[in-house]
Amino acid sequence: MEMYAESIEKSKFKSFKYKKWGNFKSLFRSCRHMGTYIWFEFKRKINNPKTLFLIVLMLVLSFQRIGHYRLEGAKYSSYVSFESYGESIENLGSILFQRYGEGSEKDRDSFKLFMDTGEQVKIAAKEEDYREWTRLSAFAALIYAKSAAYGEGEQEKESFKSEAIEIWNEVSNGIDYDDVDFKYGDKTAYKTSSDFHLSEARYYHTLYKKGLDPIGRNHINSITFLYRYFDDIIPIAIVFIVLILIFDNVNEEWSNGSLKLVLTQPLSRKEYLASKLIVGILYSLFIVLIPALIVLIGFGIVNGFQNYNYPVLYLGEGFKTIEPLPNYLKRDVDEKGGNDFQGISIYSNIPGPNSGLSNRLVLIPLYKFILLSLLLLTFCIIFYVTLNLLISSTTKNKIIAFTISGLITLIGTVYSQKWIVGDKYNLSPFTMNNPVRILNGTYNATALTASIVLLGSALIIFLCNNLYYQKKDL
Numbered sequence: 001m002e003m004y005a006e007s008i009e010k011s012k013f014k015s016f017k018y019k020k021w022g023n024f025k026s027l028f029r030s031c032r033h034m035g036t037y038i039w040f041e042f043k044r045k046i047n048n049p050k051t052l053f054l055i056v057l058m059l060v061l062s063f064q065r066i067g068h069y070r071l072e073g074a075k076y077s078s079y080v081s082f083e084s085y086g087e088s089i090e091n092l093g094s095i096l097f098q099r100y101g102e103g104s105e106k107d108r109d110s111f112k113l114f115m116d117t118g119e120q121v122k123i124a125a126k127e128e129d130y131r132e133w134t135r136l137s138a139f140a141a142l143i144y145a146k147s148a149a150y151g152e153g154e155q156e157k158e159s160f161k162s163e164a165i166e167i168w169n170e171v172s173n174g175i176d177y178d179d180v181d182f183k184y185g186d187k188t189a190y191k192t193s194s195d196f197h198l199s200e201a202r203y204y205h206t207l208y209k210k211g212l213d214p215i216g217r218n219h220i221n222s223i224t225f226l227y228r229y230f231d232d233i234i235p236i237a238i239v240f241i242v243l244i245l246i247f248d249n250v251n252e253e254w255s256n257g258s259l260k261l262v263l264t265q266p267l268s269r270k271e272y273l274a275s276k277l278i279v280g281i282l283y284s285l286f287i288v289l290i291p292a293l294i295v296l297i298g299f300g301i302v303n304g305f306q307n308y309n310y311p312v313l314y315l316g317e318g319f320k321t322i323e324p325l326p327n328y329l330k331r332d333v334d335e336k337g338g339n340d341f342q343g344i345s346i347y348s349n350i351p352g353p354n355s356g357l358s359n360r361l362v363l364i365p366l367y368k369f370i371l372l373s374l375l376l377l378t379f380c381i382i383f384y385v386t387l388n389l390l391i392s393s394t395t396k397n398k399i400i401a402f403t404i405s406g407l408i409t410l411i412g413t414v415y416s417q418k419w420i421v422g423d424k425y426n427l428s429p430f431t432m433n434n435p436v437r438i439l440n441g442t443y444n445a446t447a448l449t450a451s452i453v454l455l456g457s458a459l460i461i462f463l464c465n466n467l468y469y470q471k472k473d474l
Helices: 002-046 049-077 081-099 105-126 130-150 154-171 193-211 225-244 250-256 258-264 269-303 329-336 366-394 400-422 435-439 447-470
Strands: 312-317 361-365
Touching: 002 049, 002 269, 049 225, 049 269, 105 130, 105 193, 105 329, 130 154, 130 193, 130 250, 154 193, 193 361, 225 269, 225 366, 225 400, 250 400, 250 435, 269 361, 269 366, 312 366, 312 435, 361 366, 366 400, 366 447, 435 447
Parallel strands: none
Antiparallel strands: 312 361
8 A cells, every 4th residue: 555655656746747847848938939939020120111210210319409408508608617616606605704704703714714615616627627626616515505504503513414524524625524613504594505515515525536527517428418318318209119119019910911820830829919028128129229329339439438437316225115205396496497406306305495305315326327227218118018019909900009009198198297296196107208307206206116107007908918819809
C-alpha cells in the first residue's frame, strides 16, 4: 500500500513537472510569436509616410518654440541681466535701510551688508566671474530671507536658522550668522518672501557648489530644451500624435479583411491586442523622442554639450505620496500679474497671505528630472494608446473612429481643466499629459497619483477591450 501511495505521489510530481514545463513552453511560444509580430508591425509603421510627416511636424514645432524663447529672452534681457540683479538687490537694501534706519546698529549694519552684497554681485557680473556671482546671489537671498523671517517672530527665526545655517556657512565668506541680525526684521514681508528667497538661495547655492554658470529665464540650449520640450511642446502634441497613429490601428485590418488572416496565425486575440498596444507605445515614443534627440544633438554640436546637473524644482517624494500641493498659479496671476518662480506658485503651501513655498519642494539635477518626465510621459502614452485602441477595435469605419476618439479626448481634456487649479484633487487621466507640471507639483496631483490613474485607467480599458474582442464576430 505504501509503495502504491509513493508511486501515486511520484506520478503526480512528474505530471506537475511536465505540466509546468508545458506551460513554460507555451508561454515562450506566445512571446516569440508576439515578438515576431511586434517587430514586423513596428517596421511597417516606421516606413509609413505618417512617420516622416509627424517627425517633421514636431521639428517645426520645436524650432518655432525655440524662436519664441529666444525672442522673449532678447526682450527680457533688455531690462533684466545678471548685472541688474545686483542692482535690484542694492536698491531693495537701500529701501530697507531707509525704512529701518532708526533701528538698532545691527539692523543698519545688516541692511548695509545687503546693499554691499548687491554691489559685489554687479561687479562679479561685469567681470563675468559667475562662480562668485552665484555665491554672492545665494548670500544676498539668504540675508533678505532672514530679514523677512525675523519680521515673523521668534519661532520663525529659529526655524529659518535650522534651514539656512548650512548654506550660510558655505556662501557667507566667513561672516558669522549671528553677526547679521535684525531686531525687527522686514515687517512688511510675508512668510512667502522668506520661503521664496530661501528657495532662491538654495538654487544659487547648488550652482555655486557644482561650479555651474547661471542661465537666464528664457535661455535655450541643450540644457533647457528638453525641459521646455516636456513642459511646453509635449502636452500640446502628444494627444494628437497618438490619435493620428492609433485611430486606424485595428479597423484598417478589419475593413480590408487582413485581420482574419493575422488571427489564423498562432496568435490569439488577446495576444493580438497586447501586440498592438506595445507597437502603439513604441511607435508613439519613437515619434516623440526622435525630434527631441535631433534638436538636442544639434544644440550640442553648435553650443557644446552642457552640464545636466543643473538644479530643477521638484515635488519631493512625489512617487511615494498621493498628497498633492494646491495649485495657486492663477492666484499669482490675479494678485501679482504673473508668476516668476520656475512655474511654482508662491502660495504653494496653504491658502492665505502668510502661506509660503512648501518645504516639500526640493532641487534635483536636470537629468534625473528628464528621466522621471520620460517615465510619466510613457504612462500617459499607454493610457491614450489603450483608449484609441479600444475605439479602433469597436468601430469599423475609420472616419467614425477618428471622430469619436477626437471628441472623447477633447471633452475629457476641456472638462478636466477645472481640476488643475485651486485646491481641488485631480484624478483625471486627461490632465496627466504634462510630466513637468506633475513633477513640480502644480497639477493638483503627485507623480504617484498620476501613475496610478494613468496605468489603472489603461488596464481597465484594455480588459474591457479584450473582453469585447473575445466575443467579437470578425
